[in-house]
Amino acid sequence: MSASAQPYGSHPTWREVRRYLNEHRHRLAKAADRLYPDLPRVGSTHLLTREAWTPPHPVDLHGITLRWVDHPPAPMVTGREAAARAVLPPGIPTYAQAMAALDRPKLFENRTCYRLLDVAWPELGFTRGHYFDGVDVGETVAHEFAAAQHGGTSRHPGGSGPLGGSGLRRATGLPFRRLIEDPTDLRSRPALPAISMLTLRRDGRTGAMTFVLHWRDPARVAHGGGLYQVVPVGVFQPAEETPHAETADLDLWKCVVREYAEEFLGRSETYGDAFDYETWPLYRELTYARESGRLRSLVLGIGVDPLTFATDILAVTVIEAETFDTVFGDVAAANEEGRVVGATGIPFDHDSVSRYVHREPMQAAGAAVLELAWRHRRSLVP
Secondary structure (H helix, E strand, O other): OOHHHOOOOOHHHHHHHHHHHHHOHHHHHHHHHOOOOOOOEOOOOOOEOOHHHOOOOOEEHHHOEEEEOOOOOOOOOOOOOHHHHOOOOOOOOOHHHHHHHHOOOOOOOOOEEEEEEEEEOOEEEEEEEEHHHHHHHHHHHHHHHHHHHHHHOOOOOOOOOOOOOOOHHHOOOOOOHHHOOOOOOOOOOOOOOEEEEEEEEEOOOOOOEEEEEEEEOOOOOOOOOOOEEEOOEEEOOOOOOOHHHHHHOOOHHHHHHHHHHHHHOOOOOOOOOOOOHHHOHHHHHHHHHHHOOOEEEEEEEEEEOOOOOOEEEEEEEEEEHHHHHHHHOOOOOEEOOEEEEEEEEEEOOHHHHHHHHHHOOEOHHHHHHHHHHHHOHHHOOO
């Protein structure tokens, strides 16, 4: 019996659809975008958003207040519903467990994360979440959609024929996705945001800026494999699994510096229980550069991927060339999540931005932050 003829839900077919999902994430995201015709987008990209999530002007990263909520409402959808089980291999109760058993990426731990609850610039509300909470919903909806698209027809029990041309309610074969009518409703699901940071190296003599990108290896990452992305990017989470770290690391800047260390310099993600930011040379160097005006980090908005519901805080850091070269030197060509593209610098100009926003297989959040940064380019440098 061929893989395509086997009952949906058998292990070979789950692997087949998973492979199809990883090989076609960019095309599938563009197709999933058509399911939400009434939701706003970030610019010309297919990143879903809300009007209140994109401030009219960039917001200084260090002017954002993070509010902790001890007793939040539980998300309405968790990935353990009957509709989700129909997407999973027999006997495996969650998508994260299916990945661990059948398609485990190199980096795959159920780490503590910060769950986004509300957005009211310049304040963001957070509570505790865990990485697999996001996988169990986001990768399930993506897998279900990939199964429906695979071969041009729905192969999900209870659905038949091709997906509807537009609108979630008209689509067939997506019972789990229909549990979340509005992916931007933060009450509906666990939203565990990543910080997608475009890094611009600025030549103070000419004003010219360049950037690098990251290609995410599907064998190493659980999300966004096979796509280009800005760099660094990281899930907003504490450095270690301790109550002290959870409290101390509720700080966007600390997360950004750790991601620079890991993705630009190839540092390990292991920091240790007694890790001290104030004595860490990289943290001190970048913080001093920020305080002395040689580095500026700005938040441009928040958006949601239509395929996986991954939620991203869209941000940009502008670093003076001398500081960039001193701190980072030669950017590592590869790291634990993939490889660097344009290590010598991609020009931050109209042609390059247009290429990666519109013509390359770029993650929706990466395309959105590039477009927003280009829109606000005159206000990125005071």
